[in-house]
Amino acid sequence: MLTNTFCHLPRIGSVTERKIWEAGMTTWEDALNNGGRYPKLFSRTALDTLADSMCRLENGEANWFAQRLPRSEIWRLCSHFADRAAFVDIETTSGPGPVQITTIALYDGQELRTYVQGRNLEAFCDDILDSSLLVTFNGRCFDAPIIQRELRAALPEAHVDLRFVLRSIGLKGGLKSCERQMGLDREDLEGLDGYFAVLLWDEYQSTGDERALETLLAYNAADVLSMPILLGHAYKAKLQEAPFCGLPLPPSELPENPHQACTEIIQRIRKRFGLRFLPKMA
Secondary structure: OHHHOOOOOOOOOHHHHHHHHHOOOOOHHHHHHHHHHOOOOOOHHHHHHHHHHHHHHHOOOHHHHHHHOOHHHHHHHHHHHHHHEEEEEEEEOOOOOOOOEEEEEEEOOOOEEEEEOOOOOOHHHHHHHHOOEEEEOOOOOOHHHHHHHHHOOOOOOOEEEHHHHHHHOOOOOOHHHHHHHOOOOOHHHOOOOHHHHHHHHHHHHHHOOHHHHHHHHHHHHHHHHOHHHHHHHHHHHHHOOOOOOOOOOOOOOOOOOOOOOOHHHHHHHHHHHOOOOOOOOO
């Protein structure tokens, strides 16, 4: 999709971009070969920037495109940078006062890595440098600012926030609601939420029970393992808005979660705090 994109060029918005497509120029190569004949669509500066775009893409400069694309169109980078994407989610303490990161899950589409406060949390700062594209759910408002504040991590500027991409195609609500609408099942983790994640961390801190931490890591991991599927669904839906499709999509099956939730710990916390079990939704 990125090489069909023109809305990152100077003075070209969504309306002009569609006119370019309708004029038969659906790729950068088309526009570079024929754009000079359409001065109302392409200025000389736009064509020069388009030529520069080809070099930037060849060099893998995702941040350069992220700085120029409208925020609502950052998803287009997935067509060329999905193999260097980092799906990231954090868990935190609760207030009062500034929250602290307890765990982070990072999934690159192949390997899942988890980070724990007091153990290896700082290692995230080095590992994220291998990624060109950041994918989160509500991460622009929550995860990214906290990571940058707490860890001073250099996150990719190219950031796809699934919350807003999914909303644009009609999938509304939180991450777990979107998963249910897609028919995804969290099994033993069904019904757990961010508040429960805080309770799991408190349980681990107060008792030292590794099963509580393992359950928290399983919950944190589940958040990122579903993201490629949600992104793939959104990507396919967004492509239908353009007069071309057929580009590669992310995987459509949930990978296995390497962390195992402990039902005994979950039931113990539910009983202690009077939390009722939330049944699975169809």
